Amino acid sequence: MANQAFPRPQLTGQPVSQKTTVEPKTRPLPLMPSSSGEVADRLFGFAMLTCAVAILGLLVLIVYELVGRSQLSWHAFGWKFFAGRDWNPVEEHFGALPFIYGTLVSSLLALIIAVPLAVGVAVFTTEMCPKWLRGPLSFTTELLAAIPSVIYGLWAIFVLVPLLRQYVQPFLARTLGWTGLFEGPPYGIGMLAAGIILAIMIVPIISSITREVLMVVPQHQREGVLALGATRWEMIRIGVLRNARAGILGGVILGLGRALGETMAVTMVIGNRPEIARSLFAPGYTMASVIANEFSEATGDVYLSALIEIGLALFLVTIVVNALARLMVWSVTRGLPARAHV
Amino acid sequence: MGVTIHVENLNAWYGKVQALHDINLKFEPNHATALIGPSGCGKSTFIRCLNRMHETIPEARVKGRVRIGELDAYNGTSATQLRRRVGMVFQKPNPFPSMSIYDNVASGLKLNGVRNRKQLDEVVERSLNASALWDEVKDQLHKQSGAGLSGGQQQRLCIARALAVEPEVLLMDEPCSALDPISTGKIEELIFQLKEQYTIVIVTHNMQQAARVAEFTGFFLLGKVIEFDKTEKIFTNPSNKRTEDYITGRFG
Ligand SMILES: Nc1ncnc2c1ncn2[C@@H]1O[C@H](COP(=O)(O)OP(=O)(O)OP(=O)(O)O)[C@@H](O)[C@H]1O
Ligand SMILES: [Mg+2]
Numbered sequence: 113m114a115n116q117a118f119p120r121p122q123l124t125g126q127p128v129s130q131k132t133t134v135e136p137k138t139r140p141l142p143l144m145p146s147s148s149g150e151v152a153d154r155l156f157g158f159a160m161l162t163c164a165v166a167i168l169g170l171l172v173l174i175v176y177e178l179v180g181r182s183q184l185s186w187h188a189f190g191w192k193f194f195a196g197r198d199w200n201p202v203e204e205h206f207g208a209l210p211f212i213y214g215t216l217v218s219s220l221l222a223l224i225i226a227v228p229l230a231v232g233v234a235v236f237t238t239e240m241c242p243k244w245l246r247g248p249l250s251f252t253t254e255l256l257a258a259i260p261s262v263i264y265g266l267w268a269i270f271v272l273v274p275l276l277r278q279y280v281q282p283f284l285a286r287t288l289g290w291t292g293l294f295e296g297p298p299y300g301i302g303m304l305a306a307g308i309i310l311a312i313m314i315v316p317i318i319s320s321i322t323r324e325v326l327m328v329v330p331q332h333q334r335e336g337v338l339a340l341g342a343t344r345w346e347m348i349r350i351g352v353l354r355n356a357r358a359g360i361l362g363g364v365i366l367g368l369g370r371a372l373g374e375t376m377a378v379t380m381v382i383g384n385r386p387e388i389a390r391s392l393f394a395p396g397y398t399m400a401s402v403i404a405n406e407f408s409e410a411t412g413d414v415y416l417s418a419l420i421e422i423g424l425a426l427f428l429v430t431i432v433v434n435a436l437a438r439l440m441v442w443s444v445t446r447g448l449p450a451r452a453h454v
Numbered sequence: 455m456g457v458t459i460h461v462e463n464l465n466a467w468y469g470k471v472q473a474l475h476d477i478n479l480k481f482e483p484n485h486a487t488a489l490i491g492p493s494g495c496g497k498s499t500f501i502r503c504l505n506r507m508h509e510t511i512p513e514a515r516v517k518g519r520v521r522i523g524e525l526d527a528y529n530g531t532s533a534t535q536l537r538r539r540v541g542m543v544f545q546k547p548n549p550f551p552s553m554s555i556y557d558n559v560a561s562g563l564k565l566n567g568v569r570n571r572k573q574l575d576e577v578v579e580r581s582l583n584a585s586a587l588w589d590e591v592k593d594q595l596h597k598q599s600g601a602g603l604s605g606g607q608q609q610r611l612c613i614a615r616a617l618a619v620e621p622e623v624l625l626m627d628e629p630c631s632a633l634d635p636i637s638t639g640k641i642e643e644l645i646f647q648l649k650e651q652y653t654i655v656i657v658t659h660n661m662q663q664a665a666r667v668a669e670f671t672g673f674f675l676l677g678k679v680i681e682f683d684k685t686e687k688i689f690t691n692p693s694n695k696r697t698e699d700y701i702t703g704r705f706g
Binding site: 243335337340341342350351354355357 | 505507510512534535536537538541542544546548549550551552553561562565566612615616619
């Protein structure tokens with residue numbers, strides 16, 4: 113089909129301009145007037161389609177492999193695998209609950225700490241800080257994301273953990289010990305340390321996405337709120353954050369995704385003990401950590417299969433979390449007016 | 455009730471560029487005053503100095519005196535205090551898209567700490583009535599987002615939002631420039647009614663509009679007030695040659 117808006121010039125060997133002198137000069141010419149261009153276009157489209165399908169195929173293949181190789185463990189333990197608290201390679205009895213618990217709790221903890229911090233940083237850089245500081249500040253935040261996680265792990269071991277052990281944990285135990293979340297011996301190493309180091313690692317992602325979202329909030333929204341006599345903070349809350357919440361949620365999801373799968377730094381500080389304890393001071397273990405730690409030493413077939421099943425579960429948890437979060441974003445962006453909490 | 459606005463020796467800058475030079479004007483209560491002039495002459499800058507929106511732009515600066523009734527805008531009055539009494543309607547309708555129609559109108563009151571449901575209901579209905587939007591939206595107050603209305607409806611919603619906090623002055627910066635003739639007509643009619651209670655300052659590029667709604671008109675050129683007089687006088691018998699040239703379309 114010829115495109116009506118962009119008629120193709122006849123290729124008769126004559127310069128196009130001679131035949132079309134009556135036409136206004138501004139008429140847009142097609143970028144690729146030759147038919148060989150169209151073939152290339154189709155080829156390109158086909159190549160892109162192949163890539164897209166390949167990605168989907170890769171996903172299916174991963175699931176297929178994980179499912180296939182975890183069969184042994186699946187047949188041995190069934191659903192109880194995810195409810196079992198016992199992880200015993202000697203007796204070949206495996207339950208993954210402590211790892212699932214460790215992954216979810218450490219990630220949740222990370223979010224609780226990181227989200228206010230990241231949003232605060234983003235709000236500060238876009239709305240409050242003087243212009244000259246804006247560039248360096250965002251640059252440094254972004255740079256944090258580029259630090260290898262093993263370095264974070266080292267830092268945590270040498271700086272964070274002693275700090276927690278000596279000051280933070282005794283303080284928390286004294287003030288909030290009654291909640292049961294902060295009791296027991298302050299080792300430093302444990303769930304709390306893992307949550308904090310994860311938080312530090314996901315702050316750059318969340319804040320850089322949030323910053324981008326805040327920057328596209330139109331100026332007239334800010335002015336609209338200000339003109340009603342709002343203070344600066346009210347303007348940020350109503351005119352900026354409210355309008356950007358879907359995007360902020362997107363950044364939080366990405367952060368969560370990173371936290372769930374993060375392995376190295378967490379492994380170095382979480383304590384690596386498959387236990388479920390109420391206290392955040394207690395050591396724990398995550399799904400990613402147990403795979404990384406024990407994969408190379410897994411001797412028995414069932415042992416190996418159990419680790420792969422944990423991998424499968426981690427994969428599924430990540431997918432479900434992401435799907436849920438996207439659903440939330442979707443419901444927010446559909447444009448239903450939520451009740452104002454002005 | 456509207457209040458008198460006195461502007462004395464007002465100068466405004468964007469960085470080093472001076473956008474307003476020694477403006478002296480007086481706006482009468484319960485009247486509408488139109489500001490006209492070619493693009494870039496400083497009308498928006500001026501109107502934004504009246505509610506201190508100008509200073510929200512980085513590096514923007516103001517010198518001079520503005521009195522809104524008994525308030526001295528740049529001396530002893532906070533910007534928030536001032537803006538609660540000087541409402542503003544922008545050129546581009548800017549309802550809050552994440553709020554329902556109701557919440558859009560109520561937003562100013564909620565900022566002021568009003569929580570009483572009955573009082574909010576009353577004010578929302580009154581403001582939407584005042585902006586001639588009530589009949590069109592009354593069935594979807596809570597269902598419809600502020601951004602889900604037509605352009606003209608959005609602008610009337612913004613007017614309702616400004617009126618809800620019961621200001622004394624209403625500033626309008628080309629409120630109809632994004633609207634079709636019918637919506638424009640509605641808003642002009644509205645201005646005509648509103649000026650019984652408010653001091654209205656309206657920037658417009660449309661001379662007929664200025665002639666229709668405003669008792670007084672000021673002509674701006676290159677950041678200065680060239681002429682300020684009764685609208686009739688400006689449009690029929692201006693005393694300045696440049697005003698005449700502009701009115702008769704002899705220059706842009
Ligand atoms: N944010 C800004 N930064 C720097 N200069 C600005 C800014 N806004 C306006 N100006 C300058 O100030 C002068 C007056 O602008 P203003 O917006 O007040 O004009 P206006 O009369 O409202 O024009 P229009 O009719 O096009 O809206 C112009 O020369 C403009 O270039
Ligand atoms: Mg303007």
